Amino acid sequence: MNLTTQHTKHSLRFRDLGIDTNQELVVFMPASCHVCKSEGFQALTRLSVSFNGSSTIAALNITSDGLLKEGEISLSKSAIQKLSVQDNDLLEVAHIEPLQSITSVRSKLYGNTLHQQEYDDIIQDIADEKYSNIFLSSFVAACSGSNMKLEEICYLTMAMIKAGNKLEWGNEIIADKHCVGGLPGNRTTMIVVPIIASLGIMIPKTSSRAITSPAGTADTMEVLTNVNLSLAQMRKVVEKENGCIVWGGAMKLSPADDIIIKVEKALDIDSEGQMIASILSKKAAAGSTDCVIDIPVGATAKVRTVDDAISLSLRLKEVAEYIGVNIQTITSDGTQPVGYGIGPSLEARDVLAVLENATDAPKDLRQRAITIASEIIKLVWNMEKQVAEDLVIKKIDSGEAFKKLISICEAQGGFYEPMHAKYSKTIESTAAGIISEFDNRKIARVAKLAGAPDAAEAGIDFKVLLNQNIMIGQPLFTIYANSPGELEYAYDYYKQNEKQIIKLSYE
Template structure:
């Protein structure tokens, strides 16, 4: 069908083709069908949206990814992308071939799948799982569509923490220690999606985090390490699309998780990786058995990819560190590096243990504790901050939390029996984190602490009074730190 193409903005980054209902009927094009547009000898494909209002009969509207298309064009009904057949195959619980996984990744990368199809993809992976072979091939495919970093060093160190734990900002401390020990550790991190702070948000309190590949190579050459935002370089670009579909469903199937994590490590040129797998009630991984299984699978997929993967199963019930929110976590990080005796011990110990593991895993004979205590780690961290355009003189005490605050106190004497990471994260977000970088929580109790009536449980910080009030209202309804008196034999009555 001959139509006149015109650019249109309907607030989407997907390649949509808007047809007037009359033309769509004439073409036999239903919602979510695809059409092929030929113009100027080129061909593009887009997903059909039918409208009575936005385009006139005889006209075809194209959204941003197709804005090059204009003038007289030929529009034809196109088939479904082949990858949809492979998505159905996964729903049928049939193992996918490497080329089939590659085609799915390519089509997601090119935004060729509709939301319904993307929902079916993550559902299929969730319902029927991925074999180790499939996970390996998916990892390779996800890495292949991304940008690549490469290094001269034979050993390149890396780490990843499975999310869901409040605080847990071990990464900057680990990079400082490992880089000070002479290893290359080009760390890319994420910003918060549903949490109050990603490592990139924390680092952004201190310095820039968005750099090009060339700039990252420069920073790492100068300091052995970096702490940058992964989204600035597309190491595994389909990951964001997949997460966009997983989030509303609250699913994160292990095979996909491993492929997402390891594809980024592969693209970053990492050779030796430590995976931190926190487990416990409320964490992403709920039992020790499941944590062991995931850890073993991570190692097996790593073997397939010729990447040395080792896993640390850690406690996932309590928050790590005291602060929750970008500036509050950055303050904890600096306090640990500065050797401040009030620095949160849980953050110091976990960072040290993971660093020791990573150094040993990389075959480096160095003491993480010695590097931290001697101040070498702090020095190296300041070099990295400086290389990333920040102030190398920054101290923990310089970082003021949001000025509006409330402290929630225990209303009974007993034991802090349960700390709910999700509720803490929700509260910190309600207070304004991560966008208000100084908003968040300071946690005063961890599980099994003995608590007296009136003892502080946690403090909410916000940058504005209205956000503080919103967080207080939420705090009234939640009980992120539960205090159990000795008389409480029941957990709950329902």
């Protein structure tokens, strides 16, 4: 990253204080520092910090009480990694120029339509980590609701593609799938990829880790194998197996989007424009030519009504056409969790049960995977629905898809069986009735409080389904955790929200 600085630089000696501020880049300087004084740096001033040819922007925290000596400087963990510095390295600090692209953000806030160049500049500055949380939040706010015209969503998507890496596979057809999130346990990718790959269609899948959910596909795949592959390693797997499931974060396909998403989650803002740009920029950057997008619809899913799903679907298609990706959207039931398990290991177990044709395999997960895989085949081979579905079912029933998943795992670094959690507690119903509603968001929260996804074995294992008749004392689900404290904590939260998490109607 090349930062234009206004003035002379100053050298200070680095010493690690060992402070982790998550993704926020922080620089620590002592109150006595002559550079702070002469440059007029105050706490929270954003500075340029450089070492060995690379630079970053960080917010200043001032230390007193001898934590750092005059002439010393420290960085947060994220900034240390970014600059690859070690104790006693000499860092340079300098003022940063005001960001020109903020003018465009202000213009958007005042209701103007932005052009391609303006989106390019904003997104490049975000990708370069030049935006503070305050700036990011104002950009997200400016683009929220229905503030973006269709053409602007196209521009934003293009800008995100330009600001990241683009993978090339040298193949005419690259299949892909995506699910517009919000549904716990919906791990179809790990079933769809082996099916499609075993049919000879290339599907080099990059998946995400959980941001606010109890598991992302990358977290669940990581239970079975290594997902932290370099692009070179990923290529080898795909050359051999026609497919892979790896963590996409390291590929930097849309680095600006990775940053924007965190702020959107914090604000809990659903911006249709940002969501479309986020999904499609990553598909285009991953080199995908044909992609099926699953839109689960439900009161506590991301998309809440069929009307919203139709509107989203139309816009997705228009923007996809603009950037040259062939897509098909499908809507699906988003009223309850998918499969039985929620949390990486429990979800991985469900995936394996479906592919192994186990008698107790979750039927909903199997059916969802079949639908998506069939749609991909229809899309790339222009086949009739029934023919496509038969092909897919055959791949599962014959065990070929299972073998393919194992081969992919082995190519990625070896196959491991899911592990069990150390502690568990089974919840029994305190009332009788018919299950009329699940609150997906609160269910996800119970699983997270139990430790998912950091503790891969933690989570929830459901014993019941929507519309099922329940008796008093009937087991509803089991909570799994790796510490008694986390188990207790997840249980407490459940008890406090019991009636909203699983709603019973009495007939």
